[in-house]
Amino acid sequence: MAKYPFSEIEPKWQKYWNDHQSFHATEDPSFPKEKRRYVLDMFPYPSGQGLHVGHPEGYTATDIYCRFLRMNGYNVLHPMGFDAFGLPAENYAMKTGTHPAVTTAANINRFRDQIKSLGFSYDWGREVDTSTEEYYRWTQWIFLRLFEKGLAYEAEAPINFCPSCKTGIANEEVKEGRCERCGTVTTRKRIRQWILKITSYAERLLADLDGLDWPEPVKLMQRNWIGRSEGANVFFKIAGLENETIKIYTTRPDTLFGATYMVLAPEHPLVQRITTPDQKDAVNEYLESAAQKSDLERTDLAKTKTGVFTGSYSINPVTGGKIPVWIADYVLSTYGTGAIMAVPAHDERDWDFAKAFNLPIIQVVSTEKPSPGTDYSKAPEQCTTASGFAVNSGYFTGLPTDEASQAVTRWLEEQGIGTKAINYKLRDWVFSRQRYWGEPIPLIHCPHCGVVAVPDSELPLRLPDVQSYAPSGTGESPLATIDEWVNTTCPVCGASAKRETNTMPQWAGSCWYYLRYLDPHNDKAFAGKEKIDYWAPVDLYIGGTEHAVLHLLYARFWHKVLFDLGLVNTPEPFARLVNQGMILGEDGQKMAKSRGNVINPDDIVRDFGADSMRIYEMFMGPLEVSKPWMTAGLVGVERFLERVWAMSEKIEEIKEGGNRIGHETPESAASPPTGWPATQSCQTPSSDVLTRLLHKTIKKVTNDTAHLAFNTAISAMMVYSTELAKLPALPRILWEPLVLMLSAYAPHLGEELWEKLGHTESISQAPWPVFDEKLTINAEATIVVQVNGKIRAKFTAPAGTAKPDLEKTALSQPVLEKWLAGKTITSIIVVPDKLVNIVVS
Numbered sequence: 001m002a003k004y005p006f007s008e009i010e011p012k013w014q015k016y017w018n019d020h021q022s023f024h025a026t027e028d029p030s031f032p033k034e035k036r037r038y039v040l041d042m043f044p045y046p047s048g049q050g051l052h053v054g055h056p057e058g059y060t061a062t063d064i065y066c067r068f069l070r071m072n073g074y075n076v077l078h079p080m081g082f083d084a085f086g087l088p089a090e091n092y093a094m095k096t097g098t099h100p101a102v103t104t105a106a107n108i109n110r111f112r113d114q115i116k117s118l119g120f121s122y123d124w125g126r127e128v129d130t131s132t133e134e135y136y137r138w139t140q141w142i143f144l145r146l147f148e149k150g151l152a153y154e155a156e157a158p159i160n161f162c163p164s165c166k167t168g169i170a171n172e173e174v175k176e177g178r179c180e181r182c183g184t185v186t187t188r189k190r191i192r193q194w195i196l197k198i199t200s201y202a203e204r205l206l207a208d209l210d211g212l213d214w215p216e217p218v219k220l221m222q223r224n225w226i227g228r229s230e231g232a233n234v235f236f237k238i239a240g241l242e243n244e245t246i247k248i249y250t251t252r253p254d255t256l257f258g259a260t261y262m263v264l265a266p267e268h269p270l271v272q273r274i275t276t277p278d279q280k281d282a283v284n285e286y287l288e289s290a291a292q293k294s295d296l297e298r299t300d301l302a303k304t305k306t307g308v309f310t311g312s313y314s315i316n317p318v319t320g321g322k323i324p325v326w327i328a329d330y331v332l333s334t335y336g337t338g339a340i341m342a343v344p345a346h347d348e349r350d351w352d353f354a355k356a357f358n359l360p361i362i363q364v365v366s367t368e369k370p371s372p373g374t375d376y377s378k379a380p381e382q383c384t385t386a387s388g389f390a391v392n393s394g395y396f397t398g399l400p401t402d403e404a405s406q407a408v409t410r411w412l413e414e415q416g417i418g419t420k421a422i423n424y425k426l427r428d429w430v431f432s433r434q435r436y437w438g439e440p441i442p443l444i445h446c447p448h449c450g451v452v453a454v455p456d457s458e459l460p461l462r463l464p465d466v467q468s469y470a471p472s473g474t475g476e477s478p479l480a481t482i483d484e485w486v487n488t489t490c491p492v493c494g495a496s497a498k499r500e501t502n503t504m505p506q507w508a509g510s511c512w513y514y515l516r517y518l519d520p521h522n523d524k525a526f527a528g529k530e531k532i533d534y535w536a537p538v539d540l541y542i543g544g545t546e547h548a549v550l551h552l553l554y555a556r557f558w559h560k561v562l563f564d565l566g567l568v569n570t571p572e573p574f575a576r577l578v579n580q581g582m583i584l585g586e587d588g589q590k591m592a593k594s595r596g597n598v599i600n601p602d603d604i605v606r607d608f609g610a611d612s613m614r615i616y617e618m619f620m621g622p623l624e625v626s627k628p629w630m631t632a633g634l635v636g637v638e639r640f641l642e643r644v645w646a647m648s649e650k651i652e653e654i655k656e657g658g659n660r661i662g663h664e665t666p667e668s669a670a671s672p673p674t675g676w677p678a679t680q681s682c683q684t685p686s687s688d689v690l691t692r693l694l695h696k697t698i699k700k701v702t703n704d705t706a707h708l709a710f711n712t713a714i715s716a717m718m719v720y721s722t723e724l725a726k727l728p729a730l731p732r733i734l735w736e737p738l739v740l741m742l743s744a745y746a747p748h749l750g751e752e753l754w755e756k757l758g759h760t761e762s763i764s765q766a767p768w769p770v771f772d773e774k775l776t777i778n779a780e781a782t783i784v785v786q787v788n789g790k791i792r793a794k795f796t797a798p799a800g801t802a803k804p805d806l807e808k809t810a811l812s813q814p815v816l817e818k819w820l821a822g823k824t825i826t827s828i829i830v831v832p833d834k835l836v837n838i839v840v841s
């Protein structure tokens with residue numbers, strides 16, 4: 001017969017789905033809440049490179065699941081869109097003069113065509129593009145709600161600055177201390193920024209993780225990123241400066257007696273005030289050197305410790321002794337208070353620093369309970385970070401670490417020099433970008449009224465057209481150079497004022513896009529309440545682990561703010577999260593152009609067809625596991641689909657009844673269907689065997705698809721099709737259920753086979769086959785007979801045979817005579833339908 005013509009079939013059905021809007025979702029009230037599902041992919045950034053094979057993996061998984069749900073009577077929302085603001089388009093504009101909007105639109109068109117070529121069942125009528133005015137109007141609107149709640153504030157903050165690009169860049173754009181775009185070593189620059197107060201939601205962001213059906217590693221990453229800890233704030237006076245104190249936070253107040261020096265971050269505001277004249281030059285030189293380093297370089301545990309003495313001393317509050325105050329770049333201004341008490345005996349970084357600069361080391365914790373007369377005055381030979389018992393700690397000596405910490409904290413509070421505190425590693429979110437291609441921040445700086453919001457009625461605040469996308473060189477956005485856009489009037493008092501020229505980060509649009517899908521054409525609100533109540537929250541969210549922290553954390557933050565404002569119906573946006581594994585190159589490494597191991601999905605679709613690619617990516621292994629691409633495996637999947645296509649040429653119609661499997665009575669299902677071949681060869685499976693295999697297959701594929709175990713579902717369909725192919729003619733009653741199940745995985749082929757069977761409606765609207773539980777149970781069971789745990793015989797028995805009967809049959813096996821001769825049977829263990837173990841002595 002002719003080869004499976006996927007190059008004809010696939011465009012045919014893609015056009016059909018598009019013309020008929022087959023997957024358009026509506027808020028149909030006849031579907032109860034439990035029969036609605038919102039299934040979402042993490043939307044892509046439309047880069048110039050187009051899709052890579054990693055994109056279709058997650059998209060195929062959600063598509064199979066959505067098709068399965070629809071066929072099981074669910075109303076399914078499954079949208080797609082594009083995270084369209086970002087650096088690459090702006091960088092391309094700087095090189096070529098092409099407006100980022102033009103480049104972005106072209107890239108989106110390519111992405112959309114590629115996605116549609118793979119047969120995904122998206123509701124394209126809900127497509128969003130975060131860079132359109134219709135979309136970012138509402139991004140700006142949400143930002144203003146944060147501003148009104150006091151969750152957006154202006155401050156000077158250090159940023160990464162690229163001297164070559166002449167602009168500030170985000171932490172995620174710095175790789176190993178260099179600008180990701182041009183490779184220049186970055187510096188640090190203090191600049192005016194807008195910052196979102198995500199720390200106000202730290203406790204809720206942490207606590208609410210417990211109720212989410214998310215992978216534990218992702219929840220752990222978020223917990224670590226938020227970094228809640230309990231300890232104490234302690235105030236150290238500065239010798240000779242009565243009105244100055246250094247505030248530190250420590251999780252180990254029990255080690256205060258071992259604090260032998262202090263360290264300030266180079267950016268700490270006290271640095272210049274406490275540096276003595278004779279140390280000014282050395283300190284300034286060090287500050288300039290530290291500014292050249294990224295946070296990653298500064299906190300690298302393997303790097304040699306550097307620092308400089310300020311010339312000043314602080315007073316240890318528990319000993320009263322003077323300890324030197326140093327500056328070192330391993331302390332960051334963005335973590336804690338930007339200052340630490342250094343306890344080198346019990347902190348490895350402090351140990352390394354103390355050794356490098358010959359600073360005192362005092363042991364104040366012993367892993368063993370101290371006995372009377374033990375001398376701990378000698379400096380320890382190594383750093384010990386473990387808990388234990390306080391030593392060299394005055395009144396607190398001998399207490400276990402936890403008790404000592406609590407006791408010291410109480411003492412600090414009584415003395416008015418410390419307080420019990422909860423701290424978070426989470427820092428407020430630096431929200432500004434000094435770029436053009438991003439959402440303008442809708443604020444106005446008025447010399448009389450201060451910072452005021454652009455009125456909601458004037459949104460969106462549009463990006464102006466510019467002649468040059470080059471940065472200003474001062475660290476400000478290119479918007480700062482456009483006087484006619486910057487200069488405006490205050491909406492409150494009417495005085496001359498200036499617009500905010502920073503733009504939002506790429507994260508802004510992706511913080512709430514899942515809500516816009518619910519009501520993408522609404523020009524009165526970001527989404528109507530009735531639409532939110534109908535669909536939200538997202539039931540299943542699938543994407544890569546690279547978004548485990550930042551995107552998911554930022555989206556959760558914005559959602560909680562909207563929840564507090566009464567604008568959404570749940571405190572969390574994504575009920576269930578699944579991370580797909582990475583698809584590696586055939587060499588087992590991450591795909592990269594430099595390695596020459598990149599697989600282009602367009603080539604696969606052209607040479608093998610979209611259905612082959614879909615099934616192969618799901619058949620490679622469990623969805624969550626990373627696995628290498630193997631072209632040989634793709635060839636095997638292609639052969640499977642070729643075999644299914646060939647089988648469709650030998651369908652024998654049912655002459656009576658005509659019911660599809662899952663709709664007939666169990667009795668009729670167990671009987672040979674009308675039209676069953678009159679003769680059976682010894683290689684041809686019997687009707688009863690195939691009927692039972694069909695019901696087992698339906699059960700397996702149903703359960704595995706429901707649990708996203710697509711690889712084993714595909715395997716079950718392959719096994720069934722192999723047995724079915726042995727028949728000289730295929731009864732429709734055994735064939736049609738396979739077509740229905742396969743259609744979720746290979747939808748183009750499924751539609752074509754469905755049409756060949758005479759159906760006029762799309763298979764995507766047909767009901768999923770059901771199984772009869774009785775027919776999934778084997779009629780017979782193979783029973784293993786063991787003597788003292790070793791297999792000695794086997795026999796078959798009707799499934800469900802009682803234990804006494806199995807025991808009697810096992811003992812009657814002739815081969816056991818020699819294994820039981822002269823032995824005493826001490827016990828017989830019977831596992832129904834599995835084994836009989838005879839224990840002898």
